[in-house]
Amino acid sequence: AIVAAVEALLAGDSGTTTTAKPLLGKHVLVTAGPTHEPIDPVRYIANRSSGKQGFAIAAAAAAAGARVTLVAGPVGLADPEGVSVRRVETARDMLAAVEIALPADIAIFAAAVADWRPAHEAGSKLKKDGSGIVPPLHVTENPDILSTIAHRRDGRPGLVVGFAAETDDVLENARKKLGRKGADIIVANDVSPANNVMGGAANTVHLVTPEGIESWPQLPKDEVARRLVHWIAGRLPPTA
Amino acid sequence: AIVAAVEALLAGDSGTTTTAKPLLGKHVLVTAGPTHEPIDPVRYIANRSSGKQGFAIAAAAAAAGARVTLVAGPVGLADPEGVSVRRVETARDMLAAVEIALPADIAIFAAAVADWRPAHEAGSKLKKDGSGIVPPLHVTENPDILSTIAHRRDGRPGLVVGFAAETDDVLENARKKLGRKGADIIVANDVSPANNVMGGAANTVHLVTPEGIESWPQLPKDEVARRLVHWIAGRLPPTA
Structure with missing residues (x-):
């Protein structure tokens, strides 16, 4: 911590040091990981x-002084220190856990929620019938957690941050998502397999707001998390 | 190792000590983990x-003196010491890696291979069209790795061991599977959620052969692996 503080002093950038606590007294809600739809x-x-990016954000928010609730889908990651973690499996579970965790000053929806789930969950393991013919799997839309929370009339978090994982037209899709979902910020990243973002240690993000787009260079996910938390803290409405 | 050897001497059970090398000079092929079908x-x-049970079996086979090839689906487990590991994603990849790894004296198919895969893999992320209507997902059967290898005329492993993860009629389904797949041994376990086998550290298995069924008590997966490897070694045909 001393080394970090000295480096920060030398860099003249106290806003991103690990010792700055811009989120002291704030409740930050973070979602992370996938959902599994049985x-x-x-x-x-x-x-x-x-789940690495979301867990890193939760850890960074805690380091920035916030009380943090992390709602995590099935991932093999340990609870970040000082973070209250709720483990869930499905999108419906995740939405319920998010609603229970409110109110929050900031909600950061970094989870890769499954858009669809099987329309019917079988109670027993489905068996091949030997015919070689497989009936189609009927799927139905999951609740949209980002949109649901961003459009709340009562108890909407002061800042709602969504993630957009895209493979095509990344910025255009993120811009559309910002309006459609009612979010204040969309963090867009290109998850095309060639970029090795999913499961990898680095990420290249674009911050999309009604005012415009800010693009960051490729950074370790921990560093993306630290910068993002401080960037978001700087955008907190004064009343929050 | 000394403690284990002394304990084994005291137990009078040299066949299951970690120092016994019943598989010296043998090539053992193991599959483990799930497959992901895009x-x-x-x-x-x-x-x-x-993947815990399959990784434990690969480690136990190596400890028993075998040269071991482990073909693993996507799991968050480190390579077992002294084991040659091939990482794959889909059932088709897994079958190809298994065929490349042959010949083998023993093949133990512990992977939970997806029976079905989407009939068409989309090159770009599918988007919701806003209609709320989701087209059904068309699926097709994956290759049956156990059956394919067990029914080979040339280069069939001397012993082919399959796993049956069932939630209902566990032993009856395992018995049918033994004949239908052409396996020499089926290791059956009840993976009903209440048993917490999937992802858990313990397993209760039943060894199904043409001669009958042997049921073991609930044991740590490492211990199931050690016993299983020595039990299988004792059934190797003399010509293998």
Whole structure:
């Protein structure tokens, strides 16, 4: 911590040091990881997500002085120090855990929530019938957690931050998402397999707000988290 | 190792000590973990599997003196010491890696291979169209790795061991599987959620062979692996 403080003094950038506590007294809600949507007791549909970026954000928010609630889908990551963690499996579980965790000053929805789930969950393992013919899997839309929370009339967090994981037209899709979902900020990243973002240690993000787009260079996910938390803290409405 | 050897001497059970090398000079092929079957670049269908039991078997086979090839689906486990590991994602990748790894004296198929995969993998992330209507997901059967290898005319491993993860009629389904798949041994376990086998540290297995069924008590997965490897070694055909 001393080394970090000295480095920060030398860099003249006290806003991003680990000793600055811009979120003291704030409650920050973070979601992370994928959701698993059961087909039957052994099979599921999922989104790729290691949870690393969301866990790093929760840790960075705690380091910035916030009280942090992390709602995490199934990932193999340990609870970040000083963070209250709720583990969930499905999108519906995640929405319920998020609603229970409110009110919050800032909500950062970094989870890769499955858009769809099987329309019917089988109670027993589905068996092949030997015919080689497989009936189509009927799917239904999951609740949209970001949009649901961003459009709340009562108890909307002061700042609602969404993530957009895209493979095509990244900025254009993020801009559309900002308006459609009612978010204040969309953190967009290109998760095309060639970029190795999913499961990897680095990320290249673009911060999309009604005022414009700020693009950051490729950075370690921990560093993205630290910068993002301080950047978001600087945008907190004075009344929050 | 000295303690284990002394304990084994006291127990009079040299066949299950860590110092016995019944598989010296043998090549053992093990599969482990789930497979992930892509829907699009960010979504997939999967089976629940931590890979712990298969990784433990690979480690136990290496400890028993074997040269071990482990073909592993996507799991968050480190390579076991002294084991040659191939990491794959889909059932088709896994079958290809298994065929490349042959010949083997023993093949132990502990992976939870997805029976089905999406019939068409989208090259870009599928988007919600805003209609709320979701088209059904068309799925097709994956290759059956156990059956394919067990039914090989050339280069069939001397012993082919399959796993049956069932939630209902565990032993009856395992018995049927033994004949249908052409395996020499089926290791059956009840993966009903109440048993907490998937992702847990313990397992209760039943060894199904043409001669009958042997049921073991609940044991740590490492201990299941050690016993299983020595039990299988004792059933190797003399010509293998």
